Amino acid sequence: MALIKSISGIRGTIGGKPGEGLTPADIVRFTSAYTAFLRESHPGKKLSVVVGRDARVSGLMVNNLVIGTLMGMGTNVLDIGLTTTPTTEIAVVDEHAHGGIIITASHNPKQWNALKLLNHLGEFLSAADGERVLAMADAGDFSYAEIADLGNCRADDSYIQKHIDKVLALPLVDAEAIKNAHLHVVVDAVNSTGGIAIPALLKALNVSKVEKLYCDPTGIFPHNPEPLPEHLADICDAVVKSRADIGFVVDPDVDRLAIVNENGEPFGEEYTLVAVADYILQHTRGNTVSNLSSTGALKVVTERAGGEYFASAVGEVNVVEMMKAKGAVIGGEGNGGVIYPELHYGRDALVGIALFLTYMVKSGKKCSAIRDQYPDYFISKNKIEFSPEMDIEKILQAITEKYKAQPILTIDGIKIHFDNEWVHLRRSNTEPIVRIYAESDMMTKADNLAGKIINDFKDILKDR
Numbered sequence: 001m002a003l004i005k006s007i008s009g010i011r012g013t014i015g016g017k018p019g020e021g022l023t024p025a026d027i028v029r030f031t032s033a034y035t036a037f038l039r040e041s042h043p044g045k046k047l048s049v050v051v052g053r054d055a056r057v058s059g060l061m062v063n064n065l066v067i068g069t070l071m072g073m074g075t076n077v078l079d080i081g082l083t084t085t086p087t088t089e090i091a092v093v094d095e096h097a098h099g100g101i102i103i104t105a106s107h108n109p110k111q112w113n114a115l116k117l118l119n120h121l122g123e124f125l126s127a128a129d130g131e132r133v134l135a136m137a138d139a140g141d142f143s144y145a146e147i148a149d150l151g152n153c154r155a156d157d158s159y160i161q162k163h164i165d166k167v168l169a170l171p172l173v174d175a176e177a178i179k180n181a182h183l184h185v186v187v188d189a190v191n192s193t194g195g196i197a198i199p200a201l202l203k204a205l206n207v208s209k210v211e212k213l214y215c216d217p218t219g220i221f222p223h224n225p226e227p228l229p230e231h232l233a234d235i236c237d238a239v240v241k242s243r244a245d246i247g248f249v250v251d252p253d254v255d256r257l258a259i260v261n262e263n264g265e266p267f268g269e270e271y272t273l274v275a276v277a278d279y280i281l282q283h284t285r286g287n288t289v290s291n292l293s294s295t296g297a298l299k300v301v302t303e304r305a306g307g308e309y310f311a312s313a314v315g316e317v318n319v320v321e322m323m324k325a326k327g328a329v330i331g332g333e334g335n336g337g338v339i340y341p342e343l344h345y346g347r348d349a350l351v352g353i354a355l356f357l358t359y360m361v362k363s364g365k366k367c368s369a370i371r372d373q374y375p376d377y378f379i380s381k382n383k384i385e386f387s388p389e390m391d392i393e394k395i396l397q398a399i400t401e402k403y404k405a406q407p408i409l410t411i412d413g414i415k416i417h418f419d420n421e422w423v424h425l426r427r428s429n430t431e432p433i434v435r436i437y438a439e440s441d442m443m444t445k446a447d448n449l450a451g452k453i454i455n456d457f458k459d460i461l462k463d464r
Helices: 024-041 059-072 085-094 127-139 159-168 175-181 194-204 233-242 269-283 297-304 316-326 349-363 367-372 392-402 443-462
Strands: 003-006 009-013 048-053 076-082 099-103 112-118 153-155 184-188 209-213 246-250 257-260 287-291 309-312 328-333 337-339 378-385 414-418 421-427 433-440
Touching (some): 009 024, 024 099, 024 112, 048 059, 059 076, 059 099, 059 112, 085 099, 159 194, 184 194, 184 233, 194 209, 194 246, 246 349, 257 269, 269 287, 269 297, 269 328, 269 337, 269 367, 309 316, 316 328, 378 443, 392 414, 392 443, 433 443
Parallel strands (some): 048 099, 184 209
Antiparallel strands (some): 009 112, 328 337, 378 433, 421 433
16 A cells, blocks of 8 residues: 655555555545645635546545535535546636646556645645645644535536637647648547547547547556556557557546657657647747756757757646746646646646647648657666665765766756766655656667666665
């Protein structure tokens, strides 16, 4: 069992004892603490909160507990049902709500679920606000409403369509050009809410033929739900077999987008943002932001367009904060997360698909030709699981000391630069692991660099 409390929300495996997994007691406690935080942030207001969920099996159970607790705290609830993370973010703003809760464990396997917490801007809580919620949960100092002050709940399942309408209204999305291209698209939605949202989006974009793969929102994931190349064999085969123009894969809550080209080859999750940013920068001059673990190809594309690139700490809230500070016109994360502030400040696979398809058809290039425009960088993505007794910070400090002669960034774990290569080590906010990413101009070189640092990590661990 696992329960991880961080600024990214409350994430855990379903079941077990309170405090050791994401149990009903934990769900009630953290939802209560979040509501107490909203009371503190909006004194004297009758609170309203938007709740949405992905399709995973535990979702209905968690949803009922969350909504009941919010009502018990005197909060009015808008339940938008099976939906996506970016849709929920948009709904918070449209409803002028005080916050939102997205019930999803994103790319985690089926035994996991989570509460992702939003502020009144439809954005993830800041680090300080997240810490405040955790402190309130630990203290347990909150009170529930009496009968006359209980909240109410209403349901509205129209928000996915509202989201799609907003995407189509963007000036850089051209549904007419997509219609004229007569595209054939394959979609893998890993049997979650992308199976509702993405086919509907593609229909609205006038895609001629949509082939659905795992689009039944049962929550029974047919493969590992993280959209990495090693998990995409089925859609790669389907694209080739049906001679499709492109394939799209989303994670269970639809904030990450992976692309498969017309040859059945993964486009590379790191290059989803690079390609979309390239299209945006051709029409809107400005800056870009991605996190420290993302490919350097975005920097190349940005500077080529006359903009400036900035790197933030890992985590959507950190990327958004820097995007606002630097006036970025596009940003996101190298895991396939596209943030387009013209729509909203959140990773959004729907807007990523619409912008990419428009770019592809208006450029007259096939998907593979678009990828060929960008420099080849390869990221080796690795992770080391750790137990609670391991002092991760001391291990990272030891690695920093070993490589102190190299340029090192320490704003989020440690990122060490070696000429045109880099390696980034950081503790995950969502899993009991240390992520070790390395980038080079060849995959073998990236793997070797990552392997060297992993061996350093293990050697230091043995000595402690």
